[in-house]
Amino acid sequence: MTRLIVAAGGGGDAVAAAVLDAALYGGSGEPAVILTYAWDRLLVDPLPGPRGPDSFTGLAPLTRGVWTVPASARPIAPAGSTLPRLASELPHTFALLDPRHGAAGITHQLDALVRHLRPKSIDLLDVGGDILAKGDEPTLRSPLADALTLASCYQLDRSIRLLIAGPGLDGEIPAVDLADRMGPPILTLTADHIEPISAVLEWHPSEATGMLAATARGARGLCEVRDAGLPVPLTDQSPGLHEADLHQALQRNELARALLPTETLGQAEQRSRAICGYSEIDYERNKANWLNSQPNRKPDPTRTLHCLDEFQEEARHRGITHTTFRRITEALGIVGKQRQTLRKLLISHRPNQYEAPLWRISPGA
CATH class of the missing domain: 1.10.10 (Arc Repressor Mutant, subunit A)
Structure with a gap:
């Protein structure tokens, strides 16, 4: 038996899942299976939205509807993905979470994976805490991925622990607003916890997980992130790992509740537009068009x-x-x-x- 960790938003959440696995379960059996989106945004992947299995070569079947991304896998150009390199540098198995069939499809994948693995624990991990959003917060920028995984995990007839690492570090919901939505820290990460992913941090582009690592190493201050230059406080509370109630999170998260019956990613986008006023994939589409028009010159x-x-x-x-x-x-x-x-x-x-x-x-x- 192994453990299963669901990286709620993909990208840096998958890296943080490796930290969590070592910090909470280190030395107790084989490394966890990490179920994650192939969704690296435009820093790595020039194509908007998440990648599905048809965007890769070399995937390995794990069970019905679920593929793993081994080190030998490759994204099909022009797509990009950090997952094959993560698989080459970390001991974990990375399984591909495919949202093309909405929350219903992810729930089917989760069910098949759990039946196959029979894991001794299932954790749903989000770095930053926007999975605890209501949906109307003015600072919310990318709720869709997290809301989809929350809705899907809620529908799975299994006990799942919802964990929040680095509250506020994603620049979406301030840490002070999250305080009453989660419990006290169950662990405060240190430099020793970060050491297993130190080499990954030298190339992986995640801002939130990068700040989580930096604060675990002692960085404090005010960090500016993203294209909009959002200021994110780096405090003594930043490297904390907290548990939140999954059922309460769903009842609070209007978007996640609306996504429960979705059967396509398009439906999920439509509900995000209706509730939040936007779809983050629309933002990626617009920015991708702009980036494609910019010269790719070597910096002087x-x-x-x-x-x-x-x-x-x-x-x-x-x-x-x-x-x-x-x-x-x-x-x-x-x-x-x-x-x-x-x-x-x-x-x-x-x-x-x-x-x-x-x-x-x-x-x-």
């Missing part, structure tokens, strides 16, 4: 460092102490594969400002 070191200095000076006036590489690339207009080129350039020229995996606005000693 001198000009780039000058623009960085200007950005940092403005950030200091906003009270910002840290930022993410995603935020820097957005602010400096760097797109596509040149994002990694920029990252290497900055670290090589300003190593004292690299507080892995974040960028510190003011250099260290």
Whole structure:
């Protein structure tokens, strides 16, 4: 028997699931199976929305309707995915969560997977806590993936524990607003908990999991994230892991309740538009069109460092102490594969400002 961890939003939640597995269950049997979306947003995948099994070669069948993503799997161009590399660097099995058939389809996948694995525990993990949203919060940006997994897990006739890591770190629901929606911390992550994924953090683009790791290592301050430059506090509470009531979360989350009967991703999008006023995949579609129109030029070191200095000076006036590489690339207009080129350039020229995996606005000693 093994354990099953459902990464609620895909992307960085899958990396955080590996941390959770080691922190809570380390040394008790084989590594967990992590069920996750292949949904890396536009930082890795130029195509909007999540990827299904038909977007990969080399997947391995696990059970009815569920495929694993081994290290040898490859996304079919132009699609992109971090999952094969995660599978090559972490000991966990990554199973593909496919939302193309809505919440009903995910529930069928979960049921088949649980019947096959007979796991001794099932955890649903969300980094940041927007899975605990009501749906009308003005700061909410990407509720669809989490609401789909919440609705699907609710319909599964099994005991599932809902866990929130790093409350507020996704920049969507402030930590103070989440305090009465979850219990006290069951664990506070430390640098030792982060060590198993330290190599992954050097390339994985997740902002929320990156901040979770940074705060576990001791980073404190105000971190600016995303293209909009949202300020996210890094506090002593940030590396906390909390348990929340799954049934209460569904009763609070209007979007998740509306998604319960959905049988297609299109239906799920329509309900998101009706309740939240938007679909995050629409945002990705619009941004993908814009990114495709931008030149993919290699950053000029001198000009780039000058623009960085200007950005940092403005950030200091906003009270910002840290930022993410995603935020820097957005602010400096760097797109596509040149994002990694920029990252290497900055670290090589300003190593004292690299507080892995974040960028510190003011250099260290």
